[in-house]
Amino acid sequence: MPTITTALARPELWDDIQHALSGGGDGRSCQCVWPVLTNKEWESTSLDARTTIFQQEIASDSSPGLVAYVDDEAAGWMRIGPRPAQRRLARTSNIITTTREPLDDDSVWAVTCFVVRKEHRGQGINAALLKAGIDFARASGVRVIEGYPINTALTGVRVNDLFHGALSTFLNAGFAEVPSTKPNRPLVSLDLRG
Numbered sequence: 001m002p003t004i005t006t007a008l009a010r011p012e013l014w015d016d017i018q019h020a021l022s023g024g025g026d027g028r029s030c031q032c033v034w035p036v037l038t039n040k041e042w043e044s045t046s047l048d049a050r051t052t053i054f055q056q057e058i059a060s061d062s063s064p065g066l067v068a069y070v071d072d073e074a075a076g077w078m079r080i081g082p083r084p085a086q087r088r089l090a091r092t093s094n095i096i097t098t099t100r101e102p103l104d105d106d107s108v109w110a111v112t113c114f115v116v117r118k119e120h121r122g123q124g125i126n127a128a129l130l131k132a133g134i135d136f137a138r139a140s141g142v143r144v145i146e147g148y149p150i151n152t153a154l155t156g157v158r159v160n161d162l163f164h165g166a167l168s169t170f171l172n173a174g175f176a177e178v179p180s181t182k183p184n185r186p187l188v189s190l191d192l193r194g
Helices: 011-021 039-043 047-059 087-091 093-098 125-139 159-164 167-172
Strands: 004-008 065-070 073-082 108-116 144-147 176-178 187-191
Touching: 004 125, 011 047, 011 065, 011 073, 011 108, 065 125, 073 125, 087 093, 093 187, 108 125, 108 159, 125 144, 125 167, 167 176, 167 187
Parallel strands: 108 144
Antiparallel strands: 004 065, 065 073, 073 108, 144 187, 176 187
């Protein structure tokens, strides 16, 4: 059984984060900035611009996510942070109509992206990242964490679309499903006050 560890993103881990993002899927081309840009901004950015945006986030005072390691090799990535900073979310109709939380509340964080290198899939990396993300949020005084996973039991899904995470991963970590009009794309919530 491999040993999975996690670390908060910081500038000295840049090469590791890039390694995690480049092992299959859209991670390398996205640079995990899709959640922080509007559609118009996204369509006008190049890979170089996205890379610069992401590097600036990682160099900021607040880490935008975590990197996972399998036996010391960077194997996965998860974005977690204040929901208002992930501007696309406040423009997503399913989130707007389903969330129970004010869209501008910085005490609400969101998990919006998972990337796992092909050779490390199926080893529990997303679960390890989510657990570490919950610990990070709790230590940061966060009130609620939301996620926007895919219910893989209800819909077939391409691997590249699983960057949202699977519903089962969130439910196993203690998140609760919020009633939604889109059962295949539920909103899940974890209250950290209790």
